[in-house]
Every structure is written in C-alpha cells, then in structure tokens.
Amino acid sequence: MHESLIKYIKNHSKTQLTEHDVEVIKKTFILKKLRKRQFFLQEGEVCKFYAFIVKGATRQYSVDENGVEHIIRLSIENWWLGDRESHIRSTPSVYNIDVWEDTDFLQVTKADTLSQLHLIPAINEMERILDENYAIASQKRLNAHISWSAEKRYTDLVNTYPQFLQRFPLHIIASYLGITKETLSRIRSNAVTK
Amino acid sequence: MHESLIKYIKNHSKTQLTEHDVEVIKKTFILKKLRKRQFFLQEGEVCKFYAFIVKGATRQYSVDENGVEHIIRLSIENWWLGDRESHIRSTPSVYNIDVWEDTDFLQVTKADTLSQLHLIPAINEMERILDENYAIASQKRLNAHISWSAEKRYTDLVNTYPQFLQRFPLHIIASYLGITKETLSRIRSNAVTK
DNA sequence: CGAAAATTTGACATGACTCAACTGGAGTGG
DNA sequence: CCACTCCAGTTGAGTCATGTCAAATTTTCG
Numbered sequence: 001m002h003e004s005l006i007k008y009i010k011n012h013s014k015t016q017l018t019e020h021d022v023e024v025i026k027k028t029f030i031l032k033k034l035r036k037r038q039f040f041l042q043e044g045e046v047c048k049f050y051a052f053i054v055k056g057a058t059r060q061y062s063v064d065e066n067g068v069e070h071i072i073r074l075s076i077e078n079w080w081l082g083d084r085e086s087h088i089r090s091t092p093s094v095y096n097i098d099v100w101e102d103t104d105f106l107q108v109t110k111a112d113t114l115s116q117l118h119l120i121p122a123i124n125e126m127e128r129i130l131d132e133n134y135a136i137a138s139q140k141r142l143n144a145h146i147s148w149s150a151e152k153r154y155t156d157l158v159n160t161y162p163q164f165l166q167r168f169p170l171h172i173i174a175s176y177l178g179i180t181k182e183t184l185s186r187i188r189s190n191a192v193t194k
Numbered sequence: 195m196h197e198s199l200i201k202y203i204k205n206h207s208k209t210q211l212t213e214h215d216v217e218v219i220k221k222t223f224i225l226k227k228l229r230k231r232q233f234f235l236q237e238g239e240v241c242k243f244y245a246f247i248v249k250g251a252t253r254q255y256s257v258d259e260n261g262v263e264h265i266i267r268l269s270i271e272n273w274w275l276g277d278r279e280s281h282i283r284s285t286p287s288v289y290n291i292d293v294w295e296d297t298d299f300l301q302v303t304k305a306d307t308l309s310q311l312h313l314i315p316a317i318n319e320m321e322r323i324l325d326e327n328y329a330i331a332s333q334k335r336l337n338a339h340i341s342w343s344a345e346k347r348y349t350d351l352v353n354t355y356p357q358f359l360q361r362f363p364l365h366i367i368a369s370y371l372g373i374t375k376e377t378l379s380r381i382r383s384n385a386v387t388k
Numbered sequence: 389c390g391a392a393a394a395t396t397t398g399a400c401a402t403g404a405c406t407c408a409a410c411t412g413g414a415g416t417g418g
Numbered sequence: 419c420c421a422c423t424c425c426a427g428t429t430g431a432g433t434c435a436t437g438t439c440a441a442a443t444t445t446t447c448g
Binding site: 084136145 | 264282337369
C-alpha cells in the first residue's frame with residue numbers, strides 16, 4: 001500500500017532510506033479513503049493532515065461572494081493533498097478540498113511530521129524539493145495568468161498536464177484556467193477548425 | 195553593511211548564529227550596487243547570483259510577443275533578489291530583473307551557497323521558511339487573479355503592500371496587478387469619488 | 389526652462405461573462 | 419426497459435470590464 005509513496009520519496013531525494021525509515025513512514029502515513037464529492041477540507045477549518053494520493057483525483061478551490069468556485073489546484077495519483085498555508089501556519093483555510101473520483105490517500109498529522117518524519121533526512125530533502133517545485137510552478141502559473149490569453153493558457157495546459165483533461169470535466173478545467181465553461185467551450189471549438 | 199541581513203536571518207530562524215557563522219556570511223555575501231535601469235538579470239541568462247536587498251527597489255518581469263512587460267515581482271529593502279527557478283535549476287531565465295531605484299545588495303554565488311552557507315543551520319532554516327512563504331504568497335496571488343476583479347486586487351495591494359505605491363509609479367503597479375495603466379487610473383478615480 | 393516620464397482622459401474595440409435555452413449522455417428507479 | 423433526472427457540454431444574444439490607441443495634461447528632474 002505504501003509502495004508508491006516510498007518510490008516517490010526515493011525519486012525526490014538523493015539520500016537513501018534505511019529500513020527503519022521505511023518502517024516509520026509506514027506507521028505514520030495512514031491509509032484513508034474518500035468517495036466522490038466528500039470533503040478532505042472545508043473552508044474555515046485548519047488543515048490538520050497532509051496526504052499523498054495513491055489513487056484518485058481531488059480539487060482545491062475557493063468560493064467567491066457569488067457562490068462561484070475558483071479552482072486553484074487539481075491533484076491526482078502521486079501528488080500531494082492539503083492546503084499548505086493552513087497546514088504550516090495552523091490558520092483556518094480559505095479553501096475547500098474535495099474529491100472528484102473515489103480516492104485512496106496516505107495521511108499524516110502535523111505532529112507526526114514534526115516529531116518523526118523530520119528525523120528522516122530523505123524526507124527533509126524531499127520536502128525542500130517540493131517547496132521549490134511548488135514555488136516555481138506557482139510563479140509560472142501566475143505569469144501565465146498575467147501575461148497570456150485564455151486560449152494560450154488552455155493550450156499550455158493541454159501540453160503540460162494532458163492527464164487533467166481525461167480526469168476532470170471541462171467546467172472544472174475552465175475554472176482552473178480562470179475562465180467560464182462557455183468561454184472554454186468556444187476556445188475549443190475555435191481550435192478544432194483552425 | 196551586513197547588519198540588516200544578519201538581523202533578517204535571526205528573525206527568520208530559531209537557531210542561533212555563531213560568531214563563526216556571522217564571519218562566513220560576511221565573507222560570502224558581497225556588496226554590489228546597481229543604478230536605476232541597470233539589469234540584475236536578463237532573459238536568457240542563467241541566474242548565477244542570489245541577493246539580499248539592503249536598500250533600493252527592483253522589478254522582475256517577462257516580456258510578451260508584443261513587447262509588453264508583465265511584472266511578476268517587486269522587491270525592496272529586506273527582500274530577496276533573483277529568479278528562483280533559474281537559480282535552482284540552472285536554466286535560462288524567462289524573466290528580466292532590473293533596478294528601479296539605485297540599489298545596494300548583498301550577493302552570493304550558488305557555489306558558495308551550497309558549499310558554505312548550507313553548513314549553517316540557521317540559513318537552512320531560513321531558506322525553508324522563505325520557500326514556504328513564497329509558496330503561500332504565490333498561491334494567494336494566483337487565487338486573487340483567478341477569482342477577484344481588478345479593483346479588488348488593487349485595494350488588496352493597497353492594504354497588503356502600501357509601500358509599493360510610494361516606491362513604484364502606477365504603470366508598474368498596474369502591470370503587477372495584470373492590468374493596463376489606463377484601467378488602473380480609472381479604478382483609482384472611481385475609488386476616490388465613492 | 390525644457391525634456392522625459394507619469395498620469396489622465398476620450399472614443400472605440402473586443403474578449404470574456406451572464407443568462408437562458410438546448411442537446412446529448414449516464415445513471416436511476418419504477 | 420422506459421421515463422426521468424442529473425450533469426456535461428454547446429450555442430446564441432446581449433452586456434460589461436478591460437484593452438487599445440491617440441492625445442492632452444501634469445509631474446519630475448537635470
């Protein structure tokens with residue numbers, strides 16, 4: 001059950017995992033499941049868990065004053081689940097995270113992360129790399145939003161994360177791109193005839 | 195000359211700095227100056243240095259196919275200078291960084307960072323915190339772009355970083371907000387009469 | 389003072405949004 | 419297995435926020 005996580009950690013650090021490390025990881029990361037539409041986190045809650053997705057698909061989004069959802073992150077297998085800001089700072093989250101496909105994930109508490117996982121060098125190294133990757137990806141996505149048209153953002157998404165299009169319906173993709181489903185529909189029909 | 199940096203590091207880690215640490219920091223961070231309009235980094239170059247701003251103001255931006263600048267970051271005293279993606283990955287940057295006010299900064303090479311600074315626990319701790327902060331700030335700004343109007347983004351900027359308005363002209367603020375200077379001008383004249 | 393930069397204003401264009409209607413599955417239950 | 423509902427996706431018409439372009443005005447600063 002923990003194989004994909006172990007493999008992931010090995011891929012994201014140079015330091016080897018000892019057998020003991022693997023034991024600690026297996027004990028602290030606990031398998032949980034959520035079905036479609038269930039919440040991993042709701043707005044206003046503190047994100048007490050962080051998790052690695054073994055199988056499934058989830059979305060993280062804010063809801064504006066008009067009740068419109070704005071998706072800021074989509075996650076599938078081998079990605080992480082949780083609101084970093086709320087988790088790190090122990091502040092109420094402004095986001096919701098819910099499950100789009102029935103999802104299996106390996107969950108850790110913040111206490112276990114601090115007291116046990118951070119004793120493992122490979123974990124620290126991996127977290128560091130993830131933070132870097134996240135910072136880089138966020139900067140890129142921000143730049144895309146500031147300087148690219150909706151159409152260019154869409155074609156970039158198709159090239160960068162083609163999996164998303166197979167896993168999420170278009171109205172979710174549209175929200176992720178920061179546009180309405182109607183606009184996305186029109187962009188797509190234009191692209192076909194070009 | 196290094197006081198503000200030393201103070202900054204102390205504020206961003208729980209671990210104490212030893213006298214030896216301070217010596218290493220003073221030797222590896224070298225004071226440089228750039229005058230208004232000069233480049234710290236140009237598109238296509240690898241960002242070989244990372245720097246801490248002692249005094250001054252800089253901007254980081256991409257340039258689109260129409261020659262329009264899109265500002266993704268503004269930095270002033272006690273902020274960091276450099277393109278993280280290019281620096282970490284040693285890849286050519288897609289951004290330019292130039293100086294808006296004559297700027298004094300303390301610069302380190304990547305080699306020194308790896309070989310010397312990373313031996314200092316407080317530096318590692320600080321870097322970790324900076325990555326976290328950066329990831330959180332990026333996420334927030336992304337969410338603002340996806341879900342807020344230009345006007346709301348502007349008022350949020352006024353509240354969050356009022357210094358920016360005193361240091362940068364409005365066409366730069368507009369670009370940072372992802373709008374044109376004309377639109378920002380109209381938003382401001384509306385806000386006054388409200 | 390004079391030139392360059394910053395800001396504002398007006399007229400017009402356009403990309404994206406809103407709202408509403410419609411189509412076409414995919415599931416569900418009687 | 420049909421009728422029904424739900425959800426995804428598309429389309430059209432009208433509107434609105436923001437962009438574009440050009441020019442005027444104000445500010446900054448050597």
